[in-house]
Structure formats: C-alpha cells, structure tokens
Amino acid sequence: xxxxxxxxxxxxxxxxxxxxxxxxxxxxxxxxxxxxxxxxxxxxxxxxxxxxxxxxxxxxxxxxxxxxxxxxxxxxxxxxxxxxxxxxxxxxxxxxxxxxxxxxxxxxxxxxxxxxxxxxxxxxxxxxxxxxxxxxxxxxxxxxxxxxxxxxxxxxxxxxxxxxxxxxxxxxxxxxxxxxxxxxxxxxxxxxxxxxxxxxxxxxxxxxxxxxxxxxxxxxxxxxxxxxxxxxxxxxxxxxxxxxxxxxxxxxxxxxxxxxxxxxxxxxxxxxxxxxxxxxxxxxxxxxxxxxxxxxxxxxxxxxxxxxxxxxxxxxxxxxxxxxxxxxxxxxxxxxxxxxxxxxxxxxxxxxxxxxxxxxxxxxxxxxxxxxxxxxxxxxxxx
Numbered sequence: 001x002x003x004x005x006x007x008x009x010x011x012x013x014x015x016x017x018x019x020x021x022x023x024x025x026x027x028x029x030x031x032x033x034x035x036x037x038x039x040x041x042x043x044x045x046x047x048x049x050x051x052x053x054x055x056x057x058x059x060x061x062x063x064x065x066x067x068x069x070x071x072x073x074x075x076x077x078x079x080x081x082x083x084x085x086x087x088x089x090x091x092x093x094x095x096x097x098x099x100x101x102x103x104x105x106x107x108x109x110x111x112x113x114x115x116x117x118x119x120x121x122x123x124x125x126x127x128x129x130x131x132x133x134x135x136x137x138x139x140x141x142x143x144x145x146x147x148x149x150x151x152x153x154x155x156x157x158x159x160x161x162x163x164x165x166x167x168x169x170x171x172x173x174x175x176x177x178x179x180x181x182x183x184x185x186x187x188x189x190x191x192x193x194x195x196x197x198x199x200x201x202x203x204x205x206x207x208x209x210x211x212x213x214x215x216x217x218x219x220x221x222x223x224x225x226x227x228x229x230x231x232x233x234x235x236x237x238x239x240x241x242x243x244x245x246x247x248x249x250x251x252x253x254x255x256x257x258x259x260x261x262x263x264x265x266x267x268x269x270x271x272x273x274x275x276x277x278x279x280x281x282x283x284x285x286x287x288x289x290x291x292x293x294x295x296x297x298x299x300x301x302x303x304x305x306x307x308x309x310x311x312x313x314x315x316x317x318x319x320x321x322x323x324x325x326x327x328x329x330x331x332x333x334x335x336x337x338x339x340x341x342x343x344x345x346x347x348x349x350x351x352x353x354x355x356x357x358x359x360x361x362x363x364x365x366x367x368x369x370x371x372x373x374x375x376x377x378x379x380x381x382x383x
Contacts, residue, residue: 004098004220005093005097005098005219005221006218006219006221006231006233007090007216007231007341007345008217008224008227008228008229009034009035009037009038009040009215009216010034010214010217010345011030011033011036011037011342012030012179012335012338012339012342013033013110013179013214014178015330015339016180016182016212016330017114017211018112018212021112021211022055022112023055023056023116024064026110026111026112026211026212027065027068027108027109028065028068028069030110031065031069031106031215034217035106035215035217037228038217039226039229043071044103045073045104045106045217046102046103046104046105047073047074047093047101048076048105049062049076049077049079049089049093049105049108050062050077050078050079050109051078051079051333052079053110053111054113054117055116060078062078065108073102073106074101075096077092080334082370083283083370083374084337084374086107086214086335086340086341086367087337087340087341087367087378089109090107090218090234090341091237091239093105093216094218094237096218097218097220097223098220100220102220103219103223104219104220104223105217105219106215106216107216108215108338109215109333110212110214110333110334111212111213112332113209113210114209114210115211116211117209134247139246142197142198142201142206145198145284146286147246148246148252148253148286148290149163149286150200151252151253155300156253156293156300159304160192161188161308162303162304162307162308163200163201163202163205163285163286164202164204165307166327167191167204168187168191169307169313170321170327171183171184171186171204172313173324173329173355177323177329180323180324180328181208181210181328181330182208182330201285204285205327207282207283207325207326207327207330207331207336208327208330208331209331212330212339213335214338214339214341216341218234229349230382232363232381232382233380233382235268236265236269237263237379238259238264238267238376239260240255240258240261240263240375240377241256244370245371245373249371249373254294255291255372256373257290257291257366257368257372257375258295259375260375261364263377264364264378265377267379270362272297272364275297276347276357276363277318277344277347277357277360277362277363278292278318278320278366279323279325279340279343279366280292280320280321280325280366281340281366281368282321283331283368285327288320289303289304291368292320295366306318314357321340322352322357323340323355325340326339344364344365344380347360347363348362348363348381349382361381363381364378364380365377366378
C-alpha cells in the first residue's frame with residue numbers, strides 16, 4: 001500500500017459508567033478532541049465515517065452526527081461490521097484520501113451501552129446468535145466463544161491458567177491508563193476463582209459493557225501540512241471473512257484473521273516478528289490467543305504459555321493491548337475496536353505515559369466482528 005495516508009489525530013473519552021452521556025454526546029466529545037489533537041477545526045473535515053449505535057440506532061448515523069456537529073462533509077458513510085468496524089473504517093478512510101475524494105476524514109465510534117441500556121437489553125445483545133438455528137439451543141455470544149475455547153483446548157492444549165494470564169496482563173496495563181474502565185488489581189487466583197459465564201470462560205475472561213467513544217483523523221499526505229505534527233502512516237491493511245454465524249464456520253480453530261493479517265503484512269512489506277506493539281481484539285481471552293496464533297505471532301499452542309510467562313507484558317516478546325484491551329480498558333460497541341487504534345497511535349508517537357513501549361516504530365491493530373467472523377488488520381508505522 002502506498003504510504004500516502006496517515007492518522008493525524010486521535011482521542012478517546014473516559015470509559016466506564018458515564019451518567020448523563022449519550023451516543024451523540026460521546027461522538028462529539030471524541031471528535032472534537034481528535035480534531036484538536038490534529039491541529040485542525042471541524043470545518044477542515046471533508047469526510048465523515050461512523051459506526052453504529054445500540055442506544056440510538058439510526059440507519060444514517062453519519063448524517064445524524066454531521067448535523068449534530070454542524071458540518072457538511074463531501075463524503076459520509078456508516079459501517080456496521082461488529083468489532084471489525086473501526087479497523088474497516090480506518091481502512092476505508094485511507095482509501096478515500098488516497099484516491100483524492102477527501103483531505104481529512106473523521107472516523108468516530110461510541111455508545112453509552114452501560115448507562116443507556118438496561119440489563120435486559122444488554123442480555124439480549126449478548127444473545128446475538130442465529131435465531132433459527134443457534135438461539136433455540138441456548139447459544140449466546142459467550143457460549144459461542146466458549147465452544148471455540150473448548151475446541152482449542154482439545155487441539156492445542158490451552159488451559160484455564162493460560163486464559164487467566166491474558167486477563168491479568170490486560171488489567172495490569174489498564175491500571176496505568178487514566179481512562180480505563182477497570183484498574184483494580186487482578187490476581188491469577190481471583191481470575192481462576194471467578195464464576196463461570198460459559199464454561200470454560202469465567203467472568204474475567206469476558207469483556208465488560210462500557211460507555212465511551214473514540215475518534216481518529218485520517219489525512220492525505222498532501223493535507224498533512226495542515227496538521228500539528230507528522231501523522232502515523234498506514235502501511236498496510238487487509239480483511240478476511242469466513243462466516244457470519246458459528247453454525248456456518250468452516251472451522252472452530254482457523255478463522256479469517258489469518259487472511260486479514262497476511263494481506264496487511266504483505267502490503268506493508270513487514271513480518272509479524274518486526275511488530276513492536278500489538279493491539280488485537282480481545283472480546284474474550286480465547287479471542288486473543290486464537291488470533292495471536294492465527295496471525296503468525298506465535299505457533300499453534302504457544303500463545304497461552306507465552307501469556308503465562310509474561311511475553312505479552314511490557315518487557316515481553318510482544319507487548320499486547322497496552323491500554324488494557326476490551327477486557328479491562330472497556331468495550332463500548334464499535335468504539336471498543338477504535339480504542340485499539342488510538343492506543344497504537346499513541347504508542348508510536350511516544351505518548352503512552354507509563355504504558356509506553358520503548359522505541360515502538362511498528363504497530364499492528366486487529367478488529368474482529370461477530371463470532372470470529374469479520375476481520376480487519378492494520379499495520380501502522382511512524383516516520
């Protein structure tokens with residue numbers, strides 16, 4: 001991929017329970033902060049890409065937000081691909097600026113799922129599996145990932161200790177982030193003693209429901225002169241899709257993340273071993289382990305022991321989800337994946353504070369939607 005698109009501004013709101021917030025207010029807060037971070041004004045934005053909302057559902061959310069923000073961009077669109085949405089939005093924005101349709105594209109996602117939805121609605125969202133052939137048999141989203149976990153345990157020797165190590169590592173990172181949803185210490189003993197949500201997945205193996213939003217500005221190379229500082233380059237991007245519902249998945253251990261990452265790495269001209277910091281979708285602990293192995297960061301059966309040995313920590317082989325990931329930083333719908341993008345940019349800029357990985361020059365971001373269904377990978381690099 002030609003290096004003529006860059007992420008020039010990023011921002012995220014606090015994450016957790018945010019009383020009084022709304023989908024639109026969170027979008028606006030993150031957007032204004034990202035625009036300011038780039039050294040631009042809202043009037044400079046000529047492209048707007050939004051995700052979706054469960055608390056304020058609208059088939060034309062980007063149009064709603066443009067009106068709310070008082071802007072009239074020349075290009076707008078809304079995308080709904082679950083947890084892969086944010087990475088896909090960034091990939092789409094890059095294509096828009098590369099082809100000259102826009103100079104500065106605002107990409108934003110957010111929702112107030114925790115304070116804006118009741119428990120019944122949150123439970124219904126967790127049951128988002130195929131109504132005809134999955135839900136009648138009790139399959140919820142956590143149960144579907146538990147099915148993947150069981151098969152992975154059988155084939156590759158993953159243990160509950162490996163899963164718990166992922167949750168504990170993510171919590172340590174989140175403790176160093178001022179915006180994170182959960183920052184209280186989490187021990188291996190606590191993680192392994194927590195109740196089962198869907199065996200073998202326990203409470204801390206599952207991401208929370210959060211309020212929050214995040215936004216990114218994607219600019220063309222020519223338009224970067226408008227911005228405060230050089231942007232982080234998008235070096236490569238790719239997608240991979242094998243199914244929507246788990247009943248149709250060709251495998252319970254091999255998913256489209258392999259294709260997405262392979263394409264992104266090839267376009268960027270780099271290998272997994274060259275990545276300094278990774279921000280990989282972690283809706284459940286098993287999600288991260290499966291994807292780390294599928295995408296070539298570890299051999300099959302190695303990611304779990306690596307997590308237990310601290311290899312995903314700040315001084316390990318692959319610092320991963322340095323903001324705490326979905327598991328501890330928080331998960332607010334499509335914004336969950338956008339938090340990963342924001343963290344990658346801040347790491348490459350050297351702006352991650354206590355979480356900073358030394359001399360991070362290449363970052364990898366991955367989003368996963370559905371039950372390991374839709375996948376999009378990004379490779380980012382600093383000049």
